[in-house]
Amino acid sequence: MRVLAAMSGGVDSAVAAARAVQAGHDVTGVHLALSRNPSSYRTGARGCCTLEDARDARRAADVLGIPFYVWDLAERFHADVVEDFVSEYAAGRTPNPCLRCNEKIKFAAVLDRALALGFDAVCTGHYARLVDGPAGRELHRAVDPDKDQSYVLGVLTTEQLAHALFPLGASHKSEVRVEAAERGLAVAEKPDSHDICFVADGDTAGFLARELGEQPGTVVDESGAVLAEHDAAYAFTVGQRRGLRLGRPADDGKPRYVLSIEPVSRTVTVGPRDRLAVGRIEGTAPRWCGAPPAGQVSCRVQIRAHGETLAARAEIEGDVVRVDLVEPAMGVAPGQAVVLYDDTRVIGSATISHTVAAATI
Structure with missing residues (x-):
């Protein structure tokens, strides 16, 4: 089977590609260039889309002896993931960009191009299992509950699952790192990426402020009494407790939480935990x-x-x-x-x- 292995530059995707090679597939590696600023080089960045990552992916492909390419999907990623993320927060909602990336990029844009080029499947380092069931390919949780990524893959259709490979689904992360070292992959001890890949410093509120600017409003209690002013409603999310900066404590002395966000009036309503x-x-x-x-x-x-x-x-x-x-x-x-x-x-x-x-x- 001709397999396109999406290689992020991390240990998981490198070992997934290695296992696809070991299984006898004709594997080609591809790194997705998702940043609109390809000159960025951030050693130790919290994301997974830097030039350093691209070079790590290329080195892993060299060790595996497979062809390697870089696909520039920065504009598509910005339109389908970044802009969606910003607009969702502006509308008072809390999006998950990883789901959107899987839905719109890895298993839409990438898979569509792969099939058009004659590949049979796209292989990734996600921790999830594929099982052939009575009605077709099924998506199941990974064996390692701490790494299971079936939640962020829950947007995939049966047709997309039919052209997917998740070689790590039956493994624990510790096993994957040991295997990477045994295979001579330099990423064996590379830290996992975390947070939002296009917010490399982890400051989501700061990122949104740069995109949306100040949009001042008020923080109120359930009676409508104004407790504080804020710079932007998009900086809050339902269930948030810290960083509310309220002017006075609640009558009962208990913490207050964000209950709702009204983006038009920019009103953030807070109240006791049980109201959540x-x-x-x-x-x-x-x-x-x-x-x-x-x-x-x-x-x-x-x-x-x-x-x-x-x-x-x-x-x-x-x-x-x-x-x-x-x-x-x-x-x-x-x-x-x-x-x-x-x-x-x-x-x-x-x-x-x-x-x-x-x-x-």
Whole structure:
């Protein structure tokens, strides 16, 4: 099989490519140049898209003896991921750019180009498993629960999964690093990338401020009383506790949390923690890793990349997914993804558009 291995410059994608070679596939490595400023060179950056990473990927490909190319997808990435990220925050929502990158870049732009060039599959270093089920290819959780990335892959369709390879899904990260060292890959001890790749310093609020400028508003309590002023509503997210800079303490002396963000009036409402409890989640733009479920289904859902799963009942009506939680969840923000699971199998995902407080159900 002809395989295009997406090589980020990290240890995971390097070992995934190595395993594809070992499995007998005809492998070509490709590094995705996603930065609009290719001259940037940030040693120790928190992301995964620097010139240093590109060079690490090329060195790994040389060790493996496979052809290697760099694809410039900076403009596509900026339009589909960065601009989406900024506009979602401006609208008072909390997006996950990794899901959008998987949906729009790695398994759309890259996969489409790969298939057009005659490749059979795209291989990545994601920690997830692919299982051939009775209705086609299924996406399952990885063996290593601490590294499982099935949540950020919950946007993939059955057709995309049919042309994907995730060689690391049955391994633990410690095993992958040992294997990389044994194969002579210099990235064996390279730290994992983390945070948002296009916010290399980890300062999301600062990044958004540069993109959107100051948009002052007020912080109010549930009665509407003004507690403080802020520079921008987009700097807050539902469930946030720290950095509120309130002028006076709550009457009961307990901490206050962000309950909602109104982007038009730039009003941030805060209140006690128990007001964060959500009993129902509504999502739109569903993406199914297989046939859409019919009627109401019992499942477990995950609402954060590394969050716990929650027992739920989901019902699908057209492009709307309604999820009733068995036990309330705290701090669910519009814009996040809700991913549905049947045991380890990913059923699909939707973008959270609305939540209903547990106390009102």
